Amino acid sequence: MAVDAEREKAMGDLVEEDDAEEDEEEEEEEEGAGMDGDSPPDREKMAGFLRRxxxxxxxxxxxxxxxxxxVKTREALIEAEVIDAFRSASTMQEVLQAASVANARLRRLDIFDSVSITLDAGPPELPNTTNVIIEVVEVRNPLTGDVGIFTKPEARSWSLEGSLKWNNVLGYGDIWDATGAYGWDQTTEMGIGVRIPRLKAxxxxxxxxxSLLSQDWLKFSSYSERMLGLYVGLLSTKYHDLAYHLTWRSLTDPSRMSSPSIRRQLGHHLLSSLKYTFKVDRRDSHLRPTRGYAFVCTSQIGGFGDSKFLRFVRQEFDLRCAIPLGFYNTALNMGISAGIILPWGQGFRSMDTPVTERFYMGGQSSPVCSLGGPTSLLGFTLRGLGPTEPRRLIPPKSDGEQTTSPGRDALGGDLATTAxxxxxxxxPLKLFREAGIHGHAFLCAGNLAKLSGNNLDSFSPHHFVNSLRSTAGFxxxxxxxxxxxxxxxCRVLKQTEHDHGKSGVQFSFSSPL
Known part of the structure; x- marks a missing residue:
């Protein structure tokens, strides 16, 4: 925000002086500064003006x-972003605060190189009024892009990813983007999207x-997934998000070795669902929280349409808190998350939930960073725990050779929990502290269970608790x-027969969600 000397003088006529002593003290300070040969900086003048x-x-x-x-940005968009901030302002202080809020809102649009808001005196016939002057400089190059190579150690895969953004094409602050990713041996993705912050009313x-997505899960669950999807964001506020998903999905088994549970779900499927998310995050940092809390609750209903659509109800939550301990910048982070997915409709007890929508655990993703559901459990490989089923046996190549087992398919779970x-x-080294490098010790536990497909009646809460997998480390x-x-x-404390957990040194790369 800029307030030049002339406007400050005009506004000064609106300010009643407290007493003559304040003026005398300010004059003495200015005279002292003049004796030293340096005039007070404009920043100090503004600070003193705001204090008064x-x-x-x-x-x-x-x-x-x-x-x-x-030039390109529509004036109605800028007015809509700032009008709410100034509408209720009735004092000089509130106008200044509203200007700061308006400045931040315009910068968040990501279509301006700079935003400057100044206050000028209103018409002489309307005393105690001001005109707000907003000057913007639009981005010179609306087209930006980036490219990079990323690795996923838990999946032992690499991917080449790139994105291209085109800002403010229609003048509504719209951002168009095209993304692509090519993953060696696992994932290929292409997508085109648009985001418009405000559209008229x-x-x-x-x-x-x-988006068009291709994922290869042959190493873990004996199927390859091809998906063409449409995503529409219906509501997005600070705490609430409502979206609609329409997806055509195809599951294939090129190896012809999948387990019976996977074979039953091969083919084409349609998914039409509504997904609502409530999120509050009051932590001081996403990468190293030292105080605060966070809570995420997600509800999804699938199956809007005829019987050809996949029908299920999915509910999950995640609760985190960070408590400072007061020495060596030590903090205790704790969290618990849980999720459940069940089919709905006639005969739902015998129906299976979609294998692609179930919960899976494992990988080297940090539980401190990941926020959104029960997915991360250090010490276990990707999809490395939970219900499994033997794959189809490989027949012998010639007489006399024994049949070998190709392993087991990870089926995921309908009920999941982690803590x-x-x-x-x-x-202790100052070099590490200045760079933000720090140490940690952790303990985590989690479990998966299958409820659909006639498994609900046989579910035992006692067995579920006693079979919790757990790891510890530093x-x-x-x-x-x-x-x-x-x-x-990582030291795996407990795992079952068919889990894939391993003690030893592990590397983790996590990005906050």
Whole structure:
């Protein structure tokens, strides 16, 4: 925000002086500064001006909002972003606060290189009024892009990913993007999307995206997934998000070795679902929380349409808290998450939930960063625990050779729960502390269970609790601007016969959600 000397003088006529002593003290300070040969900086003048305003409320209302500098951006968009902030302002202090809020809102649109808001005196015939002048500089190059190579250690795969963004094409602050990813031996994805922060009378962002995804799960669950999807964001606010998904999905088994449970779900399926998310995150950091809490609750209903659509109800929640302990920047992070998915419709007890929508656990993703559901459990490989089923036997190649077993398919679970405790602390070397590198010790546990397909009646809560998998360990965390790198020693405390858990040194790359 900029307030030049002339406008400050005009506003000064609206401010009643407290007493003559304040003026004398300010004059003495200015004279002292002049004796030293240096005039007071403009920043100090503004700070003193605002301090006086904070102790002397001055009645002031906004007469007009003037917008300058917008060539492509529609004026209605800028007005809609700032009008709410200035509408209720009735004092000088509230107008200044509203200007700060309006500045932040315009910068969040990501279509301006700079935003400047100044206050000018209103018309002489309307005392105690001000005109808000908003000057914007639109981005010079609306087209941006990036490309990079990423690794997923838990899946032992690499991917080449790139994105291209085109800002403010229609003048509504719209952002169009095209993304692509090619993963060696696992994932290929292409997508096109658009986000419009405001469209005429609509006050919530409008988001739409079309994507084509191919995922190879042959190593874990003996199927390959091809998916063409449409995503439409219906509501998006600070705490609430409502979206509609329409997906055509195809499951195939090129190896012809999948287990009976996987074979029953091969083929084409349609998914039409509504997904609602409530999220509150009051933590001081996503990469290293030291205080605060976070809560996420997600509800999804699938099957809007005829019997050809997959029908299920999915509910999950995630609760986190960080407690500072007061020494060596030590903090205790704790969290618990759970989720359940069940089919609905006539004969739902005998129906199977979609294998692609079930919960899976494992991988080296940090439970401190991941927020959104029960997925992460250190010490186990990707899809490395939970219900499994033997794959089809490989027939002998010639007479006399024995039939060999190709392993088991991970089926995922309809009920999932995880919990963790993580103690983070500074390392003794100053070099590490300045770089944000710190240590931690952790303990985590989790479990999966299958409820659909006539398994609900045989489910035992006692057995579910007693079969919890657990790990403990310690390590060093290297935070970066984009993600969190961990070098951990994990000790698997408990696993079952067909789980894939391994004690030893593991590397983790996690990005906050």
């Amino acid at each position: 305003l904070s102790s002397h409320p001055v009645g002031l209302r906004v007469h007009d909002i003037v917008i300058k500098g917008n 609509l006050s919530t962002p409008l988001t739409a995206r079309v 963790f405790a993580d103690l983070s602390f500074d390392l 390590g060093v965390i290297i935070p970066t601007k984009l993600f969190r790198v961990e070098i951990n020693y």
